[in-house]
Amino acid sequence: MTRPDLTAVVAATHDLWMRTNDLLGESLAEHQMTPATFQALWVIDPDEPPPSMKLMAERLYCNAPNLTFISNQLVDRGLVERAVDPDDRRSRVLVLTGKGRQVRDELVSTVLEKTPLAALSASELAQLATLLGRVARPD
Amino acid sequence: MTRPDLTAVVAATHDLWMRTNDLLGESLAEHQMTPATFQALWVIDPDEPPPSMKLMAERLYCNAPNLTFISNQLVDRGLVERAVDPDDRRSRVLVLTGKGRQVRDELVSTVLEKTPLAALSASELAQLATLLGRVARPD
DNA sequence: TCCATTGTTTCGAGACTCGAAGTATCGGGG
DNA sequence: CCCCGATACTTCGAGTCTCGAAACAATGGA
Numbered sequence A, B: 001m002t003r004p005d006l007t008a009v010v011a012a013t014h015d016l017w018m019r020t021n022d023l024l025g026e027s028l029a030e031h032q033m034t035p036a037t038f039q040a041l042w043v044i045d046p047d048e049p050p051p052s053m054k055l056m057a058e059r060l061y062c063n064a065p066n067l068t069f070i071s072n073q074l075v076d077r078g079l080v081e082r083a084v085d086p087d088d089r090r091s092r093v094l095v096l097t098g099k100g101r102q103v104r105d106e107l108v109s110t111v112l113e114k115t116p117l118a119a120l121s122a123s124e125l126a127q128l129a130t131l132l133g134r135v136a137r138p139d
Numbered sequence C: 001t002c003c004a005t006t007g008t009t010t011c012g013a014g015a016c017t018c019g020a021a022g023t024a025t026c027g028g029g030g
Numbered sequence D: 001c002c003c004c005g006a007t008a009c010t011t012c013g014a015g016t017c018t019c020g021a022a023a024c025a026a027t028g029g030a
Helices: A004-030 A037-043 A052-062 A065-075 A098-114 A122-136 B004-030 B033-043 B053-062 B063-078 B098-114 B122-134
Strands: A081-083 A093-095 B080-084 B091-094
Touching: A004 A037, A004 A098, A004 B004, A004 B033, A004 B098, A004 B122, A037 A052, A037 A065, A037 A098, A037 B004, A052 A065, A052 A081, A052 A093, A065 A081, A093 A098, A098 B004, A122 B004, A122 B122, B004 B033, B004 B098, B033 B053, B033 B063, B053 B063, B053 B091, B063 B080, B091 B098
Parallel strands: none
Antiparallel strands: A081 A093, B080 B091
8 A cells, every 4th residue: 555645744744854954053053052952952841840861862762872962962051950860869850051941942932933834824733733643652 | 922833743743753763763774774864765766867966965955065975875885876967067966776776665665654644544644745735845 | 788670871983964175067258 | 269157076074963882870679
């Protein structure tokens, strides 16, 4: 069974991702950020308790050594700090600094402005959110 | 104006991309491929005339040195060959080898099997294709 | 206390990305 | 025909990203 729409959708997803990175490149560079470090910042919700390395690795689908590297980049740039989780002293949580919060806010705004998805109407976005929700990872 | 759906859709797109790479990692490794080299292979349509480096770079949103590197990876693995474009001898086109064609077919099939998008029905996919078509790059 | 397990880091190697500079070709003006 | 700016690509060097293997520290149960 071939599914032309499936192929097209996968291709469109690839294209959307790569194009978004391209559109964002300049704004990221202004903050000395890259796609990888921005994604890490993106998945740290300032309104939630700070995530552990393990949780971050799951969210980013990357392994532990990689996450250590990315975390170091964020720490070096003063955006997050490592803290020992008092409930399990093996675990480190990533705490946003003031600067981290600010840079995250700015970059999130920039993404929402520049993403090609911003061209869609509210009802189109709602449709899209529903469809993508159907393929979301089972938490 | 904040747009909750826009944020959710952007996040879902990020997640879908990273998860797909994760699901594909093993199959790619079997062919000594990586996400970057597979994307390059993906955008070489076997039924179209072989694309130039310049065209490939546009499709992948990357710059010329990067594309030279990726092309070398594909050449080293015997999947494509460089050929001089007789119409413009400055230009090089990437020609799929027999092996390249075969590996591409296999990996494309694997993606279509493994992508979370495969869980959607035909009508959902059609909707999604329409919506994503609305944000497609103007060729 | 011992020890297997878990969360993280270190190390080394390879892949990726980019800017700056170099080579080859093209195409138009003299 | 010869120049010369523009174009397509490659080379080089530096920094980023990713991963497997191994090390380290803390946990929790026997």
